[in-house]
Amino acid sequence: MQFLRATLAAGLLLAGLALPAAAQSSTAKTDSLNIRKLYDEALLRGQSYENLRYLTGQIGGRLSGSPQAEQAVQWGKQVMEKMGLDRVYLQEVMVPHWERGAKEKAEAKPGKGKPVSFNVCALGGSVGGKLKAQVVEVQSLPELRALPAEQVKGKIVFFNRPMNPTYIETGRAYGEAGDQRRSGAAEAAKRGAIGALVRSLSLAHDDFPHTGTMRYEDGVTRVPAAALSTNGADQLSALLKANPTLTFELEMSCRELPDVKSYNVVGEIKGSKYPNEIITVGGHLDSWDLAQGAHDDGTGCVQSMEVLRLLKATGLRPERTVRAVLFMNEENGNRGGLKYAELAKAAGEQHLAAMESDGGGFTPRGFGIEGPAATVRQLQQWQPLFQPYGSGEIAPGHGGTDIGPLKDQAKVLIGYECDSQRYFDIHHTAADTFDKVNRRELELGNASMAALVYLLSKYGL
The missing domain is CATH 3.40.630.10 (Zn peptidases)
Structure with a gap:
């Protein structure tokens, strides 16, 4: 004292x-x-x-x-x-x-190789469903909007922009990267995509996917949206570089009551x-x-x-x-x-x-x-x-x-x-x-x- x-x-x-x-x-x-x-x-x-x-x-x-x-x-x-x-x-x-339901399941099938499982979680407010499609990776909403429609239609859009680690104030980095989580599914659906994957909003490199709220838009098809852990996002990005036509499967049972x-x-x-x-x-x-x-x-x-x-x-x-x-x-x-x-x-x-x-x-x-x-x-x-x-x-x-x-x-x-x-x-x-x-x-x-x-x-x- x-x-x-x-x-x-x-x-x-x-x-x-x-x-x-x-x-x-x-x-x-x-x-x-x-x-x-x-x-x-x-x-x-x-x-x-x-x-x-x-x-x-x-x-x-x-x-x-x-x-x-x-x-x-x-x-x-x-x-x-x-x-x-x-x-x-x-x-x-x-x-x-909103209820999450059963634990989400996700895996990538890179051609002749063994399936690769991923840690994912549904974003809050997402609809459920079973998806199986190719993946298109983008870094931002403007990049998605600039893609030709045929590159997006029928696919799952993967938003892989990380939080900016150079910002000392981490809330600034979170807010800046958050548009892909909040609006990614709606923007993907506008281009004909059937689902969205989002890199977790975290500066850590680990296997924990981060949930958080997302928004649909009136008049736009509601497609399932899930978050990948940061390690999972890096892994999926590497797999896509090796095999751009790989197939990704996602299963979620969430629902709105x-x-x-x-x-x-x-x-x-x-x-x-x-x-x-x-x-x-x-x-x-x-x-x-x-x-x-x-x-x-x-x-x-x-x-x-x-x-x-x-x-x-x-x-x-x-x-x-x-x-x-x-x-x-x-x-x-x-x-x-x-x-x-x-x-x-x-x-x-x-x-x-x-x-x-x-x-x-x-x-x-x-x-x-x-x-x-x-x-x-x-x-x-x-x-x-x-x-x-x-x-x-x-x-x-x-x-x-x-x-x-x-x-x-x-x-x-x-x-x-x-x-x-x-x-x-x-x-x-x-x-x-x-x-x-x-x-x-x-x-x-x-x-x-x-x-x-x-x-x-x-x-x-």
Whole structure:
């Protein structure tokens, strides 16, 4: 503890050098000490890790519309009720219900050689079916559109553009390469193809295929779409170079069922001075079905709930109302985020800010701010308070999918940002399990989020 106190003192000294004179007051010191309380509570008595252990181990993957998603709703409600919050409630929302079915099968038959099996998984929302056809490999949607129709018709289009490894921010690489997953099947069908294969959106080289949502278009034939692992994509590309006329067989039994009633889970602490001004902090309760949905986004859910617990445990009652929201259906529709914004607007609520954690539970780095430049600068004045904890990077960025529909209602959207280098190794795969989450990293993130909520609640914008 003496070491921690020394670190704090050094941080305060640096803060004093960086902040204007007004911020070197006793109020600034009080804020520093209160933030230290939040970190101490998170690191000494944090509950998020054990909450995550239960969510992932006892409930598991929570695809919208599934029994596990319903179990997760009841679990989230019970956890927040036990916290003794001022209010805990559910928001009804209709969500898609897609089922993967039996494990997918795929193999290539390169002429006279032995068949080669591949690890594949259906993309979320895909239709099922059995395919047997030749394969045409492309690197992009424009390349597909430029091909003569006879080179595509009746074939399976294989999109093999990797994420760009030179980008330091891996989310940028993910977003740039994601068009082939989202729109590849529809674009392939427009050219007469009977199916689509997509290289997994990952910088890792392994045998885990990555699922994720894809979109069909009205008036365009719906063809099956599956992801290949990165190793599988490299292998198929090599086989095609040796034998461009090889045959690929794919079998999937996924299907779309009628929408299902589900819920967002909401807990709140009423503001002591400005109860009508709301700060929302949330993550999405649903996950893909291949694994336990630990980093995506079990960590975001337990962190959001822990923000409220930390405020209560330290006696730092917020001056503005703080809500934790466990959103349903971020992965394949964002129905929960849309419903939350719809209800907030109908109720005439005043949202000061909304924060989302959906980048995993890794080491905290800071926050991405989606809002006016003046607001970004204002939040950046608090950077010295976060620097002793390694989470002082505050810059323009993306808020998040769930809170995106609040853009016209909230003064600012905030994305909690942590180290992103490992996230897309496990994102949307069977490897997204509890054992990949480090307790200390998770708890440091909890405290970082709670600290910013504390400051927003105290000072507003």
